[in-house]
Amino acid sequence: MGELSRIWRESEHRYRLMGNKCGHCDMVFFPIRDVCPHCHRESIGKMKPVELSGKGEIVSFTIVHDTPPSFVRQRPYTLALIRLDEGPVLTGQIVDAEKDAVEIGKRVKSVFRKIGEDGKSGIIQYGYKFVLE
Numbered sequence: 001m002g003e004l005s006r007i008w009r010e011s012e013h014r015y016r017l018m019g020n021k022c023g024h025c026d027m028v029f030f031p032i033r034d035v036c037p038h039c040h041r042e043s044i045g046k047m048k049p050v051e052l053s054g055k056g057e058i059v060s061f062t063i064v065h066d067t068p069p070s071f072v073r074q075r076p077y078t079l080a081l082i083r084l085d086e087g088p089v090l091t092g093q094i095v096d097a098e099k100d101a102v103e104i105g106k107r108v109k110s111v112f113r114k115i116g117e118d119g120k121s122g123i124i125q126y127g128y129k130f131v132l133e
């Protein structure tokens with residue numbers, strides 16, 4: 001395999017949404033947990049990594065108007081509570097959506113986007129955000 005495809009595969013791996021699953025009760029967590037909060041000791045050594053679909057639905061959302069200076073270019077933005085199809089609930093930014101298109105119950109999927117840039121080093125950071133499905 002060539003060097004470029006190796007790098008591509010590694011970055012693809014890095015940008016997948018990874019959670020983990022309790023081998024005792026099958027509950028899925030994101031971010032990952034060392035121990036299942038329901039099974040405690042019974043889950044030790046049974047927590048297995050699991051790739052999440054990144055798909056889910058909006059549970060609630062809020063329009064954020066006050067943002068730190070580094071986010072000036074993207075204000076205001078929509079922050080939503082999202083329940084993934086696998087069960088975990090997380091907070092994520094909704095991007096590329098028309099102003100009134102975001103509603104409770106709407107389907108979303110995760111995308112990897114630039115989340116910040118260190119002006120001095122030029123290092124660009126990526127993270128997950130969500131778009132309407």
Ligand SMILES: [Zn+2]
Binds near residue numbers: 027037039
């Ligand atoms: Zn469990």
Ligand SMILES: [Zn+2]
Binds near residue numbers: 024025039
């Ligand atoms: Zn259990």
